[in-house]
Amino acid sequence: MTLDVRFVTESDIPAFRRAVVRAFGADDKDDPKLQARWDASFKPELCIGAFDDDRLVGTFSSFDLELNVPGGSAPMAGTTIVSVMPTHRRRGLLSRMMHVHLRQAIDRRQPIAGLWATEHGIYRRFGYGVANTVREVGFDTRKASVPGPEAGVSLRTVEADEGAAVARSIFNDALAGRPGTYDRPDWWWTHRVELDHPEFRDGKSEHRWVVAEADGERVGYVLYRVKLHWDSAGPNGKLDVIEVLATTDAAERALWHYISHVDLFPNVFCWNLPEDSVLPWIIDNPRQLTYAMWDGLWVRILDVAAALQSRTYMHDGSIVIQVADDYLPEVSGVFAVEITGGSAAVERSDQTPDILLDVAELGSIYLGGVRAGQLRRAARLQGAVEAVAELERLFGWSVPSWTQEIF
Structure with missing residues (x-):
């Protein structure tokens, strides 16, 4: 038995579709409208499979989306149809598929990934944070x-x-x-x-x-x-x-x-x-x-500078944040954020950080829908009260974050 994770080929698509449909509780029907929906939605170059020898036992894919962020937009990899067969749980297949997916998004210059979670406890360990609510x-x-x-x-x-x-x-x-x-x-x-x-x-x-x-x-x-x-x-x-x-x-x-x-x-x-x-x-x-x-939407930051520079800010100011990312260590670092005229300049820095936070919490506050002070009280980020208040002021937005549908 050999477990492998790779992008699917055209010949894998029928088995990939059957695995997805069954994982989410439906039947694989021979219906031209449903087939057309599938063909339009899922491209082989974005579909990742977990294989036990030649048998498909896990699925993963994404959509290319343009996410509206405060005052602008940013390319987002929309993580979707994630599944592992019950017979192959606890073997690291989800983690391996996620790694391939996020690496691909980085290579394609998507500074953000996002998803709707089937279960709340799965995705924070991969760096996703809750950015809004239903x-x-x-x-x-x-x-x-x-x-x-x-x-x-x-x-x-x-x-x-x-x-x-x-x-x-x-x-x-x-x-x-x-x-x-x-x-x-x-x-x-x-x-x-x-x-x-x-x-x-x-x-x-x-x-x-x-x-x-x-x-x-x-x-x-x-x-x-x-x-x-x-x-x-x-x-x-x-x-x-x-x-x-x-x-x-x-x-x-x-x-x-x-x-x-x-x-x-x-x-x-x-x-x-x-x-x-x-x-x-x-x-x-x-x-x-x-x-x-x-x-609702979970956001995963893949490029701190690109993501923060994609959005607009209501207030000018500066702050230094230290971002921890255990899953993708190269995303980690200390970043100096200087906001002038609503635009941010973000650079890696050797300054002493004002704020310490995990990449998941950066995803949570990114759209302005989660308050930094609330995360501090929940022990999800660290910083002096004044620094957290400044982070909240800088990242806040006048319109609440909301995502219109599940993908």
Whole structure:
């Protein structure tokens, strides 16, 4: 028995796909739409396999994404479809695949890697830190709803082709300035957003689209599914919000008014509400909102200088940080950060550091969504109170970090 980790070849792809599909609890179906989705999503040159002799026992891949960071963007390796068969756990295969992946990202000049974790305890040891959170929210429209309608905004239910066209046209404007989001290339829209395959519905309806318009312009949309249910008291269906985005505040309010007034579906659920959503402030009984919170995007810094110089800063100042990286020691070092006019100059330094932190914690504060003082109180970074306050001031951002979907 020989265990090997390498990039897959074209001939490996069928076995690679079967391993991924089964690892994530689905069946490998002979379906042309699902095959097209796979072909568009995963390129052999980015797919890594773990092999026991010639048998594939582990999978790993990534997407080339352009991550929105405070005031700019940076190339990101989007780590995805990571799996190891139960028969081959605890043999170092995940660590070996991760090493190949991160080395490739460095070689391709991607200063950041990012992922959504299937399990919380896996990825910090590889240098990933939680950079934002998911806020699941639900409410019963029989107990709470959003007043309206909104003056100056009209809503239309539309078919999927028009809804998708509107979403494509306003998506970037709706997310402008939002750290943690990323652009969707054309293939992503076609195969990962618009593909309304029964495999993804979980017993719910086809996609439902509603478009918001004002002064002849398209200014927002909501994409959702419904599932009808009746009990002895009457209709008790569920409405699942997939995505609600708008380019104006009035459109956002109007769309939430619509969501809270769909007959037969009083149980509203939104899996990923931004921290600064207007919903808690416009619903007429916010105590009826139920919340759950969990980790969202994890960020892994691969090139400290390039990553810090890719973003913008709200305040000028200087600080010296010492970054520890046990997994990729060459990333470690002491860095002098000088911010002038919102731009950072970052150089390796022999100065005494103001802050000591692990590369995972640098990933956490990078998008401005996690406060340095909070990490200090959790013993996740070290520094004098004044130095930590300065780090928090420099790395903070006016718009909370949020990531729109799992990849």
